[in-house]
Amino acid sequence: MQASLQQELARIVGKDRVLASPEDLLCYSYDGTFVAYKPDVVVKPASTEQVARVLELACREGIPVHPRGAGTGLSGGSVPRGGGIALVMTAMNTIYEINPEDMLAVAGPGVITAELHRAVEERGLFYPPDPGSAEFCTLGGNVAECAGGPRALKYGVTRDYILGLEVVLADGRVVHPGGRTVKNVTGYDLCRLFTGSEGTLGVITKITLRLIPKPQAVKTILAAFKDLVQTGEAVNAILSAGIIPRTLEIMDSVSIAIVEQFSPCGLPREAAAVLLIETDGDREQAQREAERVVKVLKEVGSAEIRLAADAREAGELWRARRAVSPAITRIKPTKIAEDATVPRSQVPAMIRRLGQIREKYQIDLVIFGHAGDGNLHPNIACDCRDAGEMQRVEKAIAEIFQAALELGGTLSGEHGIGLLKAPFLMAELGEAGYQAMRDIKRSLDPKNILNPHKIFSG
Amino acid sequence: MQASLQQELARIVGKDRVLASPEDLLCYSYDGTFVAYKPDVVVKPASTEQVARVLELACREGIPVHPRGAGTGLSGGSVPRGGGIALVMTAMNTIYEINPEDMLAVAGPGVITAELHRAVEERGLFYPPDPGSAEFCTLGGNVAECAGGPRALKYGVTRDYILGLEVVLADGRVVHPGGRTVKNVTGYDLCRLFTGSEGTLGVITKITLRLIPKPQAVKTILAAFKDLVQTGEAVNAILSAGIIPRTLEIMDSVSIAIVEQFSPCGLPREAAAVLLIETDGDREQAQREAERVVKVLKEVGSAEIRLAADAREAGELWRARRAVSPAITRIKPTKIAEDATVPRSQVPAMIRRLGQIREKYQIDLVIFGHAGDGNLHPNIACDCRDAGEMQRVEKAIAEIFQAALELGGTLSGEHGIGLLKAPFLMAELGEAGYQAMRDIKRSLDPKNILNPHKIFSG
Numbered sequence: 013m014q015a016s017l018q019q020e021l022a023r024i025v026g027k028d029r030v031l032a033s034p035e036d037l038l039c040y041s042y043d044g045t046f047v048a049y050k051p052d053v054v055v056k057p058a059s060t061e062q063v064a065r066v067l068e069l070a071c072r073e074g075i076p077v078h079p080r081g082a083g084t085g086l087s088g089g090s091v092p093r094g095g096g097i098a099l100v101m102t103a104m105n106t107i108y109e110i111n112p113e114d115m116l117a118v119a120g121p122g123v124i125t126a127e128l129h130r131a132v133e134e135r136g137l138f139y140p141p142d143p144g145s146a147e148f149c150t151l152g153g154n155v156a157e158c159a160g161g162p163r164a165l166k167y168g169v170t171r172d173y174i175l176g177l178e179v180v181l182a183d184g185r186v187v188h189p190g191g192r193t194v195k196n197v198t199g200y201d202l203c204r205l206f207t208g209s210e211g212t213l214g215v216i217t218k219i220t221l222r223l224i225p226k227p228q229a230v231k232t233i234l235a236a237f238k239d240l241v242q243t244g245e246a247v248n249a250i251l252s253a254g255i256i257p258r259t260l261e262i263m264d265s266v267s268i269a270i271v272e273q274f275s276p277c278g279l280p281r282e283a284a285a286v287l288l289i290e291t292d293g294d295r296e297q298a299q300r301e302a303e304r305v306v307k308v309l310k311e312v313g314s315a316e317i318r319l320a321a322d323a324r325e326a327g328e329l330w331r332a333r334r335a336v337s338p339a340i341t342r343i344k345p346t347k348i349a350e351d352a353t354v355p356r357s358q359v360p361a362m363i364r365r366l367g368q369i370r371e372k373y374q375i376d377l378v379i380f381g382h383a384g385d386g387n388l389h390p391n392i393a394c395d396c397r398d399a400g401e402m403q404r405v406e407k408a409i410a411e412i413f414q415a416a417l418e419l420g421g422t423l424s425g426e427h428g429i430g431l432l433k434a435p436f437l438m439a440e441l442g443e444a445g446y447q448a449m450r451d452i453k454r455s456l457d458p459k460n461i462l463n464p465h466k467i468f469s470g
Numbered sequence: 471m472q473a474s475l476q477q478e479l480a481r482i483v484g485k486d487r488v489l490a491s492p493e494d495l496l497c498y499s500y501d502g503t504f505v506a507y508k509p510d511v512v513v514k515p516a517s518t519e520q521v522a523r524v525l526e527l528a529c530r531e532g533i534p535v536h537p538r539g540a541g542t543g544l545s546g547g548s549v550p551r552g553g554g555i556a557l558v559m560t561a562m563n564t565i566y567e568i569n570p571e572d573m574l575a576v577a578g579p580g581v582i583t584a585e586l587h588r589a590v591e592e593r594g595l596f597y598p599p600d601p602g603s604a605e606f607c608t609l610g611g612n613v614a615e616c617a618g619g620p621r622a623l624k625y626g627v628t629r630d631y632i633l634g635l636e637v638v639l640a641d642g643r644v645v646h647p648g649g650r651t652v653k654n655v656t657g658y659d660l661c662r663l664f665t666g667s668e669g670t671l672g673v674i675t676k677i678t679l680r681l682i683p684k685p686q687a688v689k690t691i692l693a694a695f696k697d698l699v700q701t702g703e704a705v706n707a708i709l710s711a712g713i714i715p716r717t718l719e720i721m722d723s724v725s726i727a728i729v730e731q732f733s734p735c736g737l738p739r740e741a742a743a744v745l746l747i748e749t750d751g752d753r754e755q756a757q758r759e760a761e762r763v764v765k766v767l768k769e770v771g772s773a774e775i776r777l778a779a780d781a782r783e784a785g786e787l788w789r790a791r792r793a794v795s796p797a798i799t800r801i802k803p804t805k806i807a808e809d810a811t812v813p814r815s816q817v818p819a820m821i822r823r824l825g826q827i828r829e830k831y832q833i834d835l836v837i838f839g840h841a842g843d844g845n846l847h848p849n850i851a852c853d854c855r856d857a858g859e860m861q862r863v864e865k866a867i868a869e870i871f872q873a874a875l876e877l878g879g880t881l882s883g884e885h886g887i888g889l890l891k892a893p894f895l896m897a898e899l900g901e902a903g904y905q906a907m908r909d910i911k912r913s914l915d916p917k918n919i920l921n922p923h924k925i926f927s928g
Binding site: 111112113114115116136157158160164165168169171172181185186187188189191192193194195196197198199200201202204205207208209213224225226228248251252254255256293294296297300353354355356357382385386387420421422423424425426427428429433437440441442444445446447448449451452453454455456467 | 569570571572573574594615616618622623626627629630639643644645646647649650651652653654655656657658659660662663665666667671682683684686706709710712713714751752754755758811812813814815840843844845878879880881882883884885886887891895898899900902903904905906907909910911912913914925
């Protein structure tokens with residue numbers, strides 16, 4: 013990048029907000045995946061005005077801009093392939109407002125998700141989306157990827173909580189889709205078009221979030237099953253009983269084995285799968301629904317059922333679920349987290365297909381995730397320096413996507429398309445659907461400066 | 471329209487699906503508002519393939535196409551201004567699937583909303599969106615307008631229940647955004663871009679809807695208040711207590727007066743406003759929340775509280791709310807239903823502003839609607855043949871919109887922009903927001919054949 017451009021950027025955001033040392037470029041070259049591309053320069057704007065002026069400049073000069081939060085993404089959505097500017101939004105981390113009357117919060121894109129959780133919960137309010145990286149990831153990234161998490165089963169995903177946005181368009185103009193009301197049908201739903209657009213249509217600079225009352229109580233249940241068919245039956249039986257648990261998580265036998273190997277939690281080692289289930293609401297409702305879940309689990313024939321008596325016991329049960337990801341990294345250095353999602357009735361079929369793929373390609377495949385909404389997380393432990401293994405992994409991933417689509421599902425439930433799934437997009441959308449998205453991209457970013465190479469391959 | 475084009479349309483959809491008699495053109499010239507424009511021809515396709523071929527033809531020849539369901543819209547969104555084809559989707563009225571396992575339904579755009587309600591409720595499932603016209607309006611229209619209704623407070627609006635769509639684009643290509651899973655972040659959220667796009671971006675030909683378990687029980691409460699401040703306090707006190715009622719409807723003193731005049735329901739005539747509140751859930755939850763609501767209402771000082779003992783008594787309470795709209799039409803022949811929406815804390819302020827507007831322009835303004843989500847329905851009874859009155863009404867409406875925007879609200883909560891609010895769009899969106907929407911429109915419908923003049927004025 014020309015020195016003059018770097019100077020112009022420094023004039024916009026201030027000198028210490030422009031980084032270009034080799035170490036800085038390295039630090040902002042990767043995300044939560046194994047792909048990495050170095051930017052030419054790192055810019056950390058402190059205001060909407062600064063973002064607008066950076067984009068004006070980038071648009072004029074045709075410089076790619078890769079917006080980025082904490083870089084916890086799992087699809088390569090923020091790595092600066094093609095160089096240009098890594099636009100790091102973490103400095104815009106103010107919670108501007110928590111409004112209990114209108115039940116909303118207004119926050120900058122750099123606010124850490126869990127910090128918002130805590131801030132609103134102190135006021136008796138609740139922001140449900142809870143991606144696994146909640147302690148590190150930012151709200152801007154959550155919106156850009158339409159993050160989900162375990163609680164989505166009952167409460168929905170990020171898109172369901174966006175009331176309004178402030179977004180800087182590719183040429184630096186600022187738009188304010190949505191507002192402060194749940195009902196808003198004034199023109200096209202740009203709030204949701206930007207949500208999940210992975211930084212390819214605009215840079216999110218302010219977020220107005222809908223909040224709900226904080227559920228008073230949560231009950232946690234762990235249930236083990238002797239086979240997968242029974243596990244699927246249990247999921248359907250719970251939901252068919254009219255109960256929507258707050259979470260309904262699954263861990264397969266491999267997950268159980270590695271957790272018990274690396275961080276023993278007392279999981280039943282002989283089980284084909286365990287479900288981790290939470291009910292919530294006021295005290296009576298959480299308790300009553302938990303009892304009904306236990307009854308259903310018994311009827312289905314669950315091999316073992318544990319109902320946590322208190323928060324400490326619940327924490328113990330969750331420790332096992334949380335230990336899965338760290339345990340995977342103990343198997344091999346590279347962890348590939350997929351999120352192919354199927355209609356919930358197809359979860360047992362998908363798990364079977366994943367088992368076949370594991371055998372066929374001889375890969376270390378661990379299956380866990382959100383069974384209640386069909387959003388599984390097949391994780392592959394591998395070593396990205398082992399070319400032979402990576403070839404097998406690549407074929408396995410393509411087959412995972414194919415299986416998801418064949419079962420009526422989708423490539424991505426909550427991680428986004430980014431770089432890694434872009435080659436598969438056409439298979440799901442078809443030519444016309446793909447083209448419609450490209451047309452929209454072109455209409456808002458005709459010079460293709462915003463996060464190029466993402467979503468659309470090439 | 472040339473006879474040859476009409477013949478070509480008849481070849482696509484069959485002769486009896488093309489109507490062009492003066493009576494037919496008149497029948498499809500209006501919607502639920504007072505505006506009317508005749509189409510050149512009415513076409514009633516029976517399949518996606520037919521819709522695609524009609525649009526191909528229309529695109530080739532540059533003929534405007536105005537998609538339409540039952541014509542119950544309240545913003546002039548389906549009236550065929552500029553002539554061309556009225557594309558009536560009511561024949562595509564098949565419920566293809568109700569799937570209790572995946573908790574979804576697949577339906578054609580012509581299915582009547584209340585028929586879907588009944589069909590899914592028979593299976594123990596629930597489709598919450600309930601626009602006032604549910605017994606007549608179609609799902610396609612609901613999606614095109616992103617319909618809401620009273621239950622949106624707890625359960626959200628149409629957009630929150632769209633899993634997947636089949637949409638025919640302006641040039642006849644067919645796209646299938648979304649799918650059968652709640653979590654789906656594969657590319658841009660076209661499901662929600664088409665939802666609420668008012669037929670200007672594509673024609674909806676199939677809808678996959680998310681369902682939830684049907685709440686077992688509903689409790690209904692009516693509460694009267696001596697002033698509006700107290701009414702607003704009651705709304706906030708209920709929600710602050712952590713209760714999200716299923717509905718939280720308001721009727722002002724004028725609503726009460728006209729209902730009691732034309733269809734007496736025993737409403738307290740001296741009240742400044744009444745709230746109609748429903749709680750739901752399993753039997754215990756509905757009852758317990760109703761009791762908590764009653765307690766809160768007493769604390770706020772409600773002048774009169776009635777808790778319906780059974781479904782019959784609940785029906786009586788709802789009869790008053792349902793009588794408002796018919797009662798308005800008894801005042802004067804033209805009924806203009808607005809849906810300017812404000813943050814819920816601003817409901818009392820909005821009602822005060824509406825009262826001032828009523829005085830200033832000496833109009834018959836009735837206020838009722840969804841207090842819980844700030845979505846009021848100021849209705850004006852007038853006579854569209856009285857030019858002097860209509861001038862005052864027009865000015866009053868402009869001032870209603872201005873008031874909503876000044877209070878942090880939006881032009882439209884659930885009726886859409888259509889023809890009638892198009893002149894006000896720029897005031898809410900600003901130049902850049904307006905332009906972004908036009909750019910998207912142009913990218914998907916470059917010839918502007920789909921529902922021209924709607925949303926964007928001119």
